Amino acid sequence: MPPADTGASTELRVGASTAPFPRTTTTAAAPPATAAPERQAAPASEPAADSDRLARRCRAAASRARRRPNPSGPRPCRPAPGKAARESGPNSGPAPARTPGTPGTPEQSPAAGRPAPRARGAAGGAGQGADSDGGKLRPGGPGYRRMSFGLLAAGISTFALLYSTQALLPAISGDLGVSPGQASWTVSAATGALALAVLPLSALSERFGRRTLMTVSLSVAAVVALLTPFAPNLGWLVALRAVQGAALAGVPASAMAYLAEEVRGKALVGAIGLFVAGNSIGGMSGRILTGWVAQAWGWRAALAAVGLLAAVCAVVFRLLVPRARHFTSRPVGPRALARTIGGHLADPLLRRLYAIGALFMTVFGAVYTVIGYRLIEEPFNLPQGVVGSIFLVYLVGTLSSAAAGQLVARLGRRSALYLAVGTTALGLLLTLTSTLLAVLLGLVLITAGFFAGHAVASSSVSRTATTGRAQASALYQSAYYLGSSAGGTLGAIAFHAAGWEGTVVLGLAAMVGAASITLYATRKALAQRRALAAAR
Numbered sequence: 001m002p003p004a005d006t007g008a009s010t011e012l013r014v015g016a017s018t019a020p021f022p023r024t025t026t027t028a029a030a031p032p033a034t035a036a037p038e039r040q041a042a043p044a045s046e047p048a049a050d051s052d053r054l055a056r057r058c059r060a061a062a063s064r065a066r067r068r069p070n071p072s073g074p075r076p077c078r079p080a081p082g083k084a085a086r087e088s089g090p091n092s093g094p095a096p097a098r099t100p101g102t103p104g105t106p107e108q109s110p111a112a113g114r115p116a117p118r119a120r121g122a123a124g125g126a127g128q129g130a131d132s133d134g135g136k137l138r139p140g141g142p143g144y145r146r147m148s149f150g151l152l153a154a155g156i157s158t159f160a161l162l163y164s165t166q167a168l169l170p171a172i173s174g175d176l177g178v179s180p181g182q183a184s185w186t187v188s189a190a191t192g193a194l195a196l197a198v199l200p201l202s203a204l205s206e207r208f209g210r211r212t213l214m215t216v217s218l219s220v221a222a223v224v225a226l227l228t229p230f231a232p233n234l235g236w237l238v239a240l241r242a243v244q245g246a247a248l249a250g251v252p253a254s255a256m257a258y259l260a261e262e263v264r265g266k267a268l269v270g271a272i273g274l275f276v277a278g279n280s281i282g283g284m285s286g287r288i289l290t291g292w293v294a295q296a297w298g299w300r301a302a303l304a305a306v307g308l309l310a311a312v313c314a315v316v317f318r319l320l321v322p323r324a325r326h327f328t329s330r331p332v333g334p335r336a337l338a339r340t341i342g343g344h345l346a347d348p349l350l351r352r353l354y355a356i357g358a359l360f361m362t363v364f365g366a367v368y369t370v371i372g373y374r375l376i377e378e379p380f381n382l383p384q385g386v387v388g389s390i391f392l393v394y395l396v397g398t399l400s401s402a403a404a405g406q407l408v409a410r411l412g413r414r415s416a417l418y419l420a421v422g423t424t425a426l427g428l429l430l431t432l433t434s435t436l437l438a439v440l441l442g443l444v445l446i447t448a449g450f451f452a453g454h455a456v457a458s459s460s461v462s463r464t465a466t467t468g469r470a471q472a473s474a475l476y477q478s479a480y481y482l483g484s485s486a487g488g489t490l491g492a493i494a495f496h497a498a499g500w501e502g503t504v505v506l507g508l509a510a511m512v513g514a515a516s517i518t519l520y521a522t523r524k525a526l527a528q529r530r531a532l533a534a535a536r
Helices: 037-067 083-088 120-128 144-162 166-176 185-208 209-228 233-246 251-260 264-299 299-322 334-346 348-378 383-409 415-428 438-462 467-498 498-536
Strands: 007-012 015-021
Touching: 144 185, 144 209, 144 233, 144 251, 144 264, 144 299, 166 185, 166 233, 166 264, 166 299, 166 348, 166 383, 185 209, 185 233, 185 251, 185 334, 185 348, 185 467, 209 251, 209 299, 233 251, 251 467, 264 299, 264 383, 299 334, 299 498, 334 348, 334 467, 348 383, 348 415, 348 438, 348 467, 348 498, 383 415, 383 438, 415 438, 438 467, 467 498
Parallel strands: none
Antiparallel strands: 007 015
16 A cells, blocks of 8 residues: 555545545445445545544654654554555455565655655764764864864974974084084984884874874874973984984874774865865974074074974874774784785886875975075075075965866876976076075975975875775875985085085986986876777
């Protein structure tokens, strides 16, 4: 029996034939002369009364379902036993069995065969859907804002600490009596240790949890940061910076995985964007803060200020970030990890992407490690605070990263890489002039080209790797920060040996390497297309 509805039609069966009629207008066959009129009208009025009662029962059940959702879904509304026989009559036969998903059942519309709207179940409470994202954080939902600001604090702390000595290198060289190449190890040691520790710590996050590992990483890094101002010599300073970089590796090794597990899919891009914004803000604010504090009270006070900032961010992170609700401990064995890493390193396309990321970061690390020395010398003679403010150019990189997706959609990945290489090379050449405005414009172009190239290469890694994407991304981060470490040290050595021109030559050589790798990939792709065309 089709379920009764307020606007539906019922049927009166007379013998083997049926005649549809509206519920509000009941028509019966003329009774025989020997039968009482009241007795013959009863079969026609009883189905209508049963239909009214059934409709009322269905509306009451729907109202209860809205007040107290049923975890197993909506309960079908059926007439009481015995009513089907009275309603259909003696010659209609037994009522057909109702199965979910078939026409004529509450789950599907009998008219068009379309599924009925999904009823709200228990998963629909608190703004959570009944799909695979049920229970995950979403914008406007409980915990999402706390999670966003907690990870923003983690990003600020990580990158403020990682590059805290970069704007202070001239002051460190003068106070400790060391060369630019030796002072640059305070940056290279931190980035190099982070590069080496990302993969092991990503495996630990699978065992102990993302939130736990990030809390330990931020806490240890903040404690070490408060000890660095008391380093008696360069050796101790470099050693403490290496420990600090290794501790900070737990944040990039866990943050993306935490967001993927705890945030709804549609809100994931925005959450990751906020974390990346924290990275950019931390890298920029750390350099600016240390520059101005060092100008007033010296480089040791500047490092102490960054340490206090990192300690506050670690506490904020722990208090705000919600506990992981969707994490499952999955210990990663050394052999399985080695097989996954070996498979990624055996992929020629991934190897090329890792090399491109490292080469772009070599230029960026070299330029921003040495630019302070160039700007405090003749002919610029800028004070330490103004030199630190030069890192506001990072804002240009934020914009170019956001535009990289549109650039790839319009030009393609390889063409976008060519454009990034050309922009960076042009910026390097502009910095050779003795005009401050031209040097600043060159830094803008270098920053825009670097961030665009980095965005294209890193997104291509995630697209290329079909398995073990976390390890593929960790390998890219390792290559990326190894490039930063190598660029900082080699750029300072080149500056000490040949001045700013030597640093520019190093950067141009790295861009030639990135362009050559991209050109090789272009020719290989063209050869494959010609081979396919010939085969057809």
